[in-house]
Amino acid sequence: MQEAHATPSPQPPVEIIGAGLTEGHMCRHVYDVVRKANVLVGGRRMLARYLGHPAQKIEIVSPLSAVIEAIERNQSLSLHVVVLADGDPLFFGIGRRLVEALGADKVRIHPGITALQAAAARLKIAWEDIPAVSLHGRSDWIPLFAALSRRPRVAVYTDATNTPAAIARRLLERGAEAFGMHVLENLHEPDERVGRYTLTEAASLDFAPLNLVILECERAPELPLRLGLPEESLSPGGLITKAPVRAASLAALSLPADGTLWDLGAGSGAVSIEAAVLMERGRILAVERDAGRMERIRENIRRTHAFSVEPVQGDMTEAMASLPDPDRVFFGGGLSRDTRPLELACARLVSGGILVANLVLLDGLSRAKAYLDSLGWETDVTQLSCCRSKPLAGDMRLEGLNPVFILRGVKP
Structure with a gap:
């Protein structure tokens, strides 16, 4: 008589959820995914939404490699791991890195509302042709300068160093005073504030840490950029x-x-x-x-x-x-x-x-x-x-x- 062997349980996919800007932005089926989670992974602000949840909490901090190792370890134990991402996980989010590290067949993506989408709705402007540049944790300004050369509006994701004021000062140094600046602070929070400023005004102001910038050209170039300039x-x-x-x-x-x-x-x-x-x-x-x-x-x-x-x-x-x-x-x-x-x-x-x-x-x-x-x-x-x-x-x-x-x- 042959000995029976138990078939190992398949590892559930890591659920990567775009949590939008507030909990109310998540789709109804996503709430059930979060409810069943054994492990919740997210930034400090995101995890604060779920203090009463019984799941193990893993805060996303640097180095990200240690966080990924913890996700892989928990997934190997057939635990339900849910990663909570601001906005949409595949739009300047953690989604790309997790897909590359874990493999596309080991994850499931749940899209969310991005800050750019929410900002465009507040300003009542179409956003399909607005390029987004992230200065969050980055020091390369060339993508922003290049985008401003080609598009009338550009969205900028900021951080504690590359603030709206710092961006305004850098653009003034480069001669981009033809652009105005929308700063959208604490979107969808009780203290939300939306303002429009000249670069000179914005350069000397303080803004809430949670913000998105949309730069808008107010004066067309005197000499349109092209080959064969006179x-x-x-x-x-x-x-x-x-x-x-x-x-x-x-x-x-x-x-x-x-x-x-x-x-x-x-x-x-x-x-x-x-x-x-x-x-x-x-x-x-x-x-x-x-x-x-x-x-x-x-x-x-x-x-x-x-x-x-x-x-x-x-x-x-x-x-x-x-x-x-x-x-x-x-x-x-x-x-x-x-x-x-x-x-x-x-x-x-x-x-x-x-x-x-x-x-x-x-x-x-x-x-x-x-x-x-x-x-x-x-x-x-x-x-x-x-x-x-x-x-x-x-x-x-x-x-x-x-x-x-x-x-x-x-x-x-």
Whole structure:
């Protein structure tokens, strides 16, 4: 007679619940899921809703790996584990991390109302085209600057460091005073407050720790951000890379959607500003020594809303030391007599990165190409010669622009 073996009970899935902003936001069937829980996992504020619940409580704190280990351990004991997430667990929430750590077949997701949805309802605006940027526990501001360059409204999730006031100050520094700020505090709580402020007003105010910011453009850019910006609009009578050379140089750079671009000797910032059109999530650093040109760069950023361009004033060789390693480097000039900036930039460029330099003198081209060749880089040179029409006697003539050599190097 064969010995009977008990079939082990299947492990129940971890229930990840979007609890919305208040308990009343949860669907009716979710209450039954919470009621049956043996283990409740959530932030301190969320667990405070269930002080009388008999389940074991696990607070979500750093490091998150320890919390995940506790969830896995309890799930392996066939206990019903319920994770309570603010808003929706898959919208800047813990859901993605738990799916990756536990496996999609080990979890069940219950969606919830996000702060963005609730805020849009309060402001009576559609939200399907509002990008959301999270600064909660993050120090990368580029996604926010890039979103503001492209959309009239942007939602921002804040934290104790990146407060509405800190955001307002940072945007003012970048020239984004065309935006107003909605701050929605303690949504769906008795002390809820919704206010609209100028950035200058918000910069000096204190807000409740629980808040969401929606930035709204109140004045369209004076010069819409696009490729082929007119030279006289960016630098009337000043130093600027001509539009045909700009177009060819940007093509040679083969700019990625993200990553970091150094624009060394940025002049009016024309290349940086048009690069912002192509680098949707990229960081663009416009380095310029001359104070007057630097002021022009800041003004052009303000006028075009190219907020992902970061002006850096200083000598290019000194400025490089404090910049993050680039994926792309552009020299608009400055290599005719001194190759030191080129040497420093080559050393810092990441493997597989591309360097493009505009040169007008043969000796400068020869020295720069020889240096790249000595490093074993793949190089090529394009000479760009073009003419522009000029009115003459009721007709037009063609006037030649100075030829420019476009040197391109790819780092192994």
